Amino acid sequence: MRRVTSITLISLFLIFSGRINAQELKFGHANIQEIMRAMPEFKEMQETMEAEYDKLENQLATMQEEYQKMEQDYLQNAETLGALERQQKEQQLMETSRKIQTFYQSSQENLSQKQQQLRQPIMEKLRDAIDEIGEEGGFIYIFAENSGATVYQSDQSIDVTEQVKNKLGIN
Known part of the structure; x- marks a missing residue:
C-alpha cells in the first residue's frame, strides 16, 4: 500500500510539475536582419x-x-611584326x-574573407545581446524570425527585436 501511495505521489508530482513548467516556457523571436541593419558596426x-x-x-x-x-x-602591328616578335606579343x-x-x-576571395572578418565581431555582439535578453527574460529559445528555419510561430512567441536593439543601444 505504501508503495502504491509513493508511486501515486511521484506520478502526481511529475504531472503537476510538467504542467507548471509547460506554462512557464517562454519562446521568443527576433528579426536579425533588421537588428543588424540598425547596428552602426554593420x-x-x-x-x-x-x-x-x-x-x-x-x-x-x-x-x-x-x-x-x-x-x-x-592587332595594328601584327602584319609588320616578325614571327618571333609576334609570338612574344601573343x-x-x-x-x-x-x-x-x-x-x-583572388580579389573575390579576399573580399569574402574581409567580409567574414568584419562580420564576426558584429555577430558575436548580436549573439551576446540575444543571450542576455534570453537569460534576463527567462526564454527557452529565441528564434531568428527571417532565417527560414521557423515554420510556425504562435502568438505566444514574444518578439524581442526591440529589446535586443535596446540592449545594443540602437533604435
Whole structure:
C-alpha cells in the first residue's frame, strides 16, 4: 500500500510539475536582419566593404585597359611584326589575360574573407545581446524570425527585436 501511495505521489508530482513548467516556457523571436541593419558596426562594415570593392574594381579596370591597349597595338602591328616578335606579343597577351583572371579570383576571395572578418565581431555582439535578453527574460529559445528555419510561430512567441536593439543601444 505504501508503495502504491509513493508511486501515486511521484506520478502526481511529475504531472503537476510538467504542467507548471509547460506554462512557464517562454519562446521568443527576433528579426536579425533588421537588428543588424540598425547596428552602426554593420553600417561601418558595409562602407569598408564598398571602399575595398571600389579599390579592387579600379585596379581591375586599369589592368583591363592596359590589356586592351596591348591587344590593339598587337592587332595594328601584327602584319609588320616578325614571327618571333609576334609570338612574344601573343604570349605576353596570354600572360596578361591570366594575370587579370588570377587577380579577379583572388580579389573575390579576399573580399569574402574581409567580409567574414568584419562580420564576426558584429555577430558575436548580436549573439551576446540575444543571450542576455534570453537569460534576463527567462526564454527557452529565441528564434531568428527571417532565417527560414521557423515554420510556425504562435502568438505566444514574444518578439524581442526591440529589446535586443535596446540592449545594443540602437533604435
